[in-house]
Structure formats: structure tokens, C-alpha cells
Amino acid sequence: MADALPLADVRILDFMWVMAGPAATRMLADYGATVVRIESPTRVDTARTLQPFHNNTPGPDSSGLFGNCNAGKLGISLDLGNPRSREVVFDLLRWAQVVTESFSPKAMRAWGYDYESLRKVKPDLIMVSTCLMGQSGPLSRIAGFGNMAAAISGFHNLTGWADRQPAGPFGAYTDYVSPRFTAMAILAALDHHRRTGEGQYIDQSQAESSLHFLSPAILDYTVNGRIQSRAGNSDREFAPHGVYPAAGEDRWIAIVCQSDSQWRSLCSAIKRADLANDSRLATAAGRREHSAEIDEAISAWTREMGAGAAEAFLQSRAIAAHQVQNSAQIARDPQMAHRGHFVEVNHSTLGKTFVEGPRARLSRTPARVRSAAPFVGEHTQHVLENILHYDEERITDLVAAGVFG
């Protein structure tokens, strides 16, 4: 067992759907947790309807987002509205150590699956409820996506150009931030349980978790009374600090000078020694003040260069620079290849497809993507037979009752 996957002994009953919740249990599945994921046979998981699609073609299993969030999990189809499904849920509950759910508050209570009800069956249960705004408060009923939690938490107002409307971070930002907090909460609660035998209920507001990514700006307000706002690509510490046009359509290179000596190296690299000797530009503050002039000089050089060539040239002079990469360029990025970022998996209906690889690399027991995301109900039979040890008669009876849709 010594070199088994790190979480090989962890069992999770997963009611989560869409993005933020499933991304968290995906991390734990990579590390070896057995995740039995309940999916409704009738109400489609929104993530299954979202781009990007395998072969650019919509279909019940084609969403790359769904595939990415649910790889490595066992999928069981269960009609939670069917009263006979309760016995399956409670048997899974007895099997699991952790129950996770990401519905809007009240849904679990309506089914009788809230923490107080479940702990009567399993007193040491660890249960996580994650939703946009948390289980309580005037906005707890707000349901939706991470772009909504990001907007109401200040992220949108802090992204874009000062002279334009807020651009907002791309997509459902808190759905990317909060899954890490969900996953670490579960792991810490499991450790506490191992030592004390005590379970607990975890109420995660994705907005509240995500605010930790804005802490310096929040403190700037609570301490200094300053309301930070979007500032394009300028930085409070460094200058130049920007994204410059490169040869080609929508091709760009990001360049940052983190010291005065890097600035002088950049001047030499772009053959503008005159700027290096300009005393107005000797400090970051001076360069920020004259950023229009500097950006023009840098752009004149980058426009003549390919983004990749400019990156290599500047990095060879120890100047922080990187081409701005889209998916196609990241797929060719030798560093991402070295890290094994794209993992090919065999999907039961799609055939060969791709998901992102695990992020933290563990040297002795590395995480592994063990399977593609399930189609609806792909592992129902497997779970009933091998996890719940139901006999054939019982399974036939439940099927006839319509429990699995």
C-alpha cells in the first residue's frame, strides 16, 4: 500500500454539479480518492452543455469542460425524486466518509439529505456544501455561475482598462479559485477525523473563499480607505509592465522589468540605449509616468518580431517575457509538454479525448488521471455490484422501480 495513490483510502459521495464543485472532487480523484458521483437521469448537468466541445460538436458527452471536471470519477445515475432511490443514497452514505454537494441551499433539505438528517445515519460524517454565497444570509438564494460570484466580489471591477467598462476576468472566475479551498477543507477535515473520530459540516461560500485572492486590495480599503480599481496592465511595483503587439494576428508578448538593471537590459535588447541613459526613466516611478513613450518604443521592436522569438531573445537576457498563448500555442509549449499538462484518456463514447493533467506533482506517488469522465450512469451497475454489493434480484427490482431513470 506504501506507493498506492495518496488518497486511495478516501471515499466520497459526490452530489456536486456544474463547475466549481466537480473541479474540487476531480483533484481528489486524481490523488486516488474513490468518488461516486450522482447524476440525474433527467436534469442535465449544465457543464455538459458548455464549450469547448470534442471535435467542435455538441453532444451529451462532448463538453471538454465536463470531461475536465469529472475525469476519474464513477458515475451513477439516480433519480433523487424517486422514493426508492433513498435506500441507494443511504447505502452510499454508509460507505462514504465524505458527502459533497453544490446545489443552491435548500435543495438537499428538500430531499431530506441535509447534514442533520444524514448524520443521524452516519454520526461522524464530513459534509461539504459549496455554493455561490453560502448557506445563510439574504443572498444565499442566488444561484448561478462563478462570473456572478466574481462580479459581486469585486473581481470584475478590477479587470480591464480604466477608461472603459469593466472587462471582467474570463468566464466564471470564482469557479476556478474556490475548488482548491473545497479540496483542502476536505483533506484537513479528514485528518481531524482520523485523529479524533469527529466529522463536521463545512459551509463554503465560493465568494468568501475567493476574496482571499483580493486580500491586499481589501486591506488597502480597510486600512487606507483606498478603493482600488482596474488599471489595465500597469503594476504598482514594476515598469515597464505590459503586453505588446507581435507579428501576426492577435499575437502578443508580455514583458515585465522587475529592476532598473532589467530595464537597461531591455533598452539594449530593443536597441534603444538612449532610453537607458534617460534620467527621467531611471526609476520605475519615472517609467510609469512616461509609459506611453516607453510602450511605443517597445512596441516598435516587438512588432517586427515573432512573439516566440521575442520571448526567447528577452529570456536569454534574463528579462521576464512570455508570448501570450492561446490553447493551440499551449498545446505546443515544451514546458507544458514536459509537465504532462494534456492527458489523453479513453472515453466510452467519444474514444480518445483530452483532459488537463494533475497540477501539483508528487515525486513518489504522483497523481494520475485514471479514467475519462463518465457518461450518465456509466458506472451504475459497477457501483451497485462492487461497492454496495447488491445482488441481482435487488438491482432488477430497483431498475424496475425506475430508480436509475
Add this chain to the structure above:
Amino acid sequence: MDGLSAMGMLSPYRVLDLATERGVLCGQLLGDMGADVIKIEPPGGSPARRLGPFVNDEPHPDRSLYWWAYNRNKRSITLDIDRPEGRELLKRLVPAAQFLIESFNPGDMAARGLGYETMAALNPALVYVSISAFGQDGPKASYADADLIIMAAGGPLVLTGDDDRPPVRLSVPQAYLHASADAAVGALAAHHESVRSGRGQHVDVAAEQSVALATQSYVLAAPLGSVEARRMSGGVKFGPLDIPLVWPAKDGYIALTFLFGSALGVFTRKLMEYVCARGFCDEATRDKDWIAFGDQLFSGAEPLSEFERIKQIVMNFTRSHTKAELLQLAVERGFLMTPITTIEEVVKSPQLESRGYWRTLEHPELGRRVTYPGPFAKFSATPLEYRRRPPTIGEHNREIYCGEMGLSEAELANLAERGIV
């Protein structure tokens, strides 16, 4: 030891936090969950203390709000690990620690003789966490890096901003926060395994990979054979469609998801019923097939001009209401919209107030109480506690070197005199 931490989920564990400004969030997360985190800083103080903003905009290493943001629940000692005696002192701390976190340039710790193999020889169960821009090895491992550079490499940047301007980042640096949060998860997974096997390991986190999560899986577009998404101010371009996610209100902006398909079309139908009832569109517009509408646009069955007309209708509706009115509608009717708020509005949010989110910590050295973002989740049995304000430089030197490691006052004074602590 810290008596208050006895109830924390990770209270039996000690973390040696050598992270630079890149990785300070990781140790704080473990500290918030109860671990005893010792922040080990160079004698002049951590480089994170040089990052602003500062209290009253006066630069001072104990008044960096960046430092405050990510170093609560830690004790601080100073130690020069570039000197042999400093390294020996660090090694004395290793056997009793469960975690070590570092975020130097890859190879820097090994060059000091403090790499994973050396530390594992002193403590085989140690979980040794390295946080870097591109990972510990590989063709770009030694690249010069910064927040903007990582966002460019990992995918979020090209998707963010206005289509007629360069891609733009979130103005508050994010890349290393994503990496530090991933590192905390990896560290706890490795720790879970070490309890079983008695052996630790090296956890290597690359921020380039961490930020790729912030592309909503569009980083997979090329491998999947899908078209790429393209940036658009407050939205996204996908194929022929300009899809806005930011909409105007009477007094600012809101985020509104106005999409189609079997899951989202239901919400759009509900919204259009209301928009129609309020007189902003005719019944024929209201009664479109909102589930199929997206497919119809892609196939050409509905012209793009029709989408533009409908966006104008919805915009006329949102623009005629205040942010507060639209939020109220979201609560009452389940519309997928929220106001775009300033940091001030966030801090004054009735929702966060009602959940008792905010925490204050006393800063006696400045004679003031400071409001911090509160616990990242509510734990019923082991609530996260803010036990310590961020430490001043070397605040716990005596407590740890003398009180816990058994150095005499004279030895400590001698180390200080020679600049080792």
C-alpha cells in the same frame, strides 16, 4: 506552543515556511486550518514585506499590506540560510516539522544544500513543497517570471480584455495565489499518504499549470479540436457570436448570463418572460425557443442580426434598473445576474455582514485593529481561527530559538551580532 490552536484541524503539525513573496498564501492556508507555521525570513525581512500597498502609503517592512494579507497565523524568525550556521539551525528544525514550503527560483535550495533529498534524510516523513512559475525542471524552469508572464503563458490572459486592445490581466496579481492554493492541496494529499507510509515526498507546483484552470477548460480547445474562444470586453467571442457577460445598469454594471441550450435556455426564457411583461419586447420575441436559439444562430436558422436585436432589448431592460433592483430580481426570481461591485461595496456587503464574515486582528505595534477577509469556509467542529496578526520581522526569535530550540540568550545574541538571525 500556541494553546489556542489546540482545536484546529491541523494543530498537531508544524510548517517551516521559507516561501518568498510567491508562495506565502500556502503557509497561511495551513495556518488558518490550525498548523503551527514558522515563517523563516532572511535577516532584513522577507521580500514580500517590500511589496505595497503600505499602511498610510509609507513603505516599512512591518506595514506592507501584501505581507499582512498572506502571513497571519504565522510566527516569524529570521535566519540567514546563505550562511553555514544558518543552514545548520534550519536543519535542526526539520525533524520536528511535517511540512516545508519554499518558492525560490528552482535549484536555489539544492544549491544551498537544502534540497528535498537532504531534508528527507533528516526527516523521511517531511512533505517538501516547492512553488515556482514553470516547475522545478524542464525547458522553461529557469525563465524570469512575474504574475503577468505566467498569466500570458498559462492561458487566461489572451481570453481577457477588450478585442481592440492588448489582452489584460486582473489588476491584483493572481498567478501565485492559484499556485499556492494548489500547493496546499498537494501538500495535504502528500501528508495524508505519509501518515500511512511514514514517508514524505516532494510536491512541485508550477503556476503556469495552476492558472490554466482559469480558462474554464478552453485551454483544451486545440487538443479537443474545438474552435478557440476569443476575448471581448465583458464577454467572450465564440465562433460568430459576441456573447456579453457584462451588461449596463442605470448606476453601473452587472454580470448577467444570457445563454441558451438545455440547461441555460430555461433561465433565459424566465428572464424574457419578465422583460416582455415589463414592455421591453413583443410576445413573439418572448416566445422564441431559447433552448434551441444558440444552435439556430450557429446553423444560420436565426440570423446574427436577430441576436443583436435581442441583446439590445435586454440591454434596454438592464439599463433601466439600478444594480440593487436587479439584484433583488435575481434573489426573488432566480435570474442569473449580480451587480459588479467595488471593493468598498464588498466590504460593506450586507450578505457578508450577516454571515459574520469579517475578522479583526489587533496590531498593538500600531495601536489599531485591522479588518481582514474572514475564514474561507465555516467548519462546524473546528472553525478557522485568526490567532495571530502577521508577525513583525523576527518577532518570535527568542520564543523559538531560546524557548523551543534551547539556545541560550547569549548564543542568540551572538547569532544576532553576526547577522545570522
